[in-house]
Amino acid sequence: MKLATFNINGIKARAEALPAWLRAAEPDVVVLQEIKSVDEAFPHEIFDGLGYSIETHGQKGFNGVAILSKLPLEDVTRGLPGDDSDEQARWIEATVVGKVAVRICGLYLPNGNPAPGPKYDYKLAWMARMRARAAALLASEMPFLMAGDYNVIPQDEDAAKPEAWRGDALALPESRAAFRRILNLGFTDAFRARVQGPGHYSFWDYQAGAWAKNNGILIDHLLLSPQAADLLRDAGIDKAVRGGDKPSDHVPVWIDLDA
């Protein structure tokens, strides 16, 4: 089972680039972030003939997540548990039934800038809620994974210019610690289990020629439960997508699971 995460930065703006990538990469399951659309306006027709069933959790204007799957999706849930007053669409879950059943969590973690401030407080509170949800799923012992835009640069080598991110919500020590607290429950960072060292990025800003200068950061991650990590065969980043026509500022990060 090939599974990918892709922050597309607007589903309508990616009506050509996203299907083109799906045809080339042929993932079985994709979690999307920043669809920036309400569910009723999601353009299902751009996926016609590609064989995906689609589950969305959108909102007007920004945020929004979705799951595409060539395999049956079961038990879809929307929203991150732990705060009924949270109206931001950043979390979706579904069970994908292949050789084995795998629970998929697609997430768009809050950016948190400017820090300090209320947006940073929301980010850290959201990460605490995510840790609680992760712990609850671990207790089930079902293979599962949490994939998406974490808006966290886990370590300095995950940025081309770490000094430029020193005071940013994506790299602050509290953000990194919160990410590690989740990881340390027993997850495997799938990409880093397969590929080590600097120079591997999933995001290049539209501004200041970041892509041309390869001034990127690695913020899109797939965390695998112990039972899912046992199934990991390969992982990679589709970097070339960033150089295509009308690209997102993120590229897909993918894994191959024996599932």
Place this chain on the structure above:
DNA sequence: ATGGTTGCCGAGCAA
């Protein structure tokens, strides 16, 4: 470099 660019939607926010 307190700039720069893109996407939402049709002004200004979010990233």
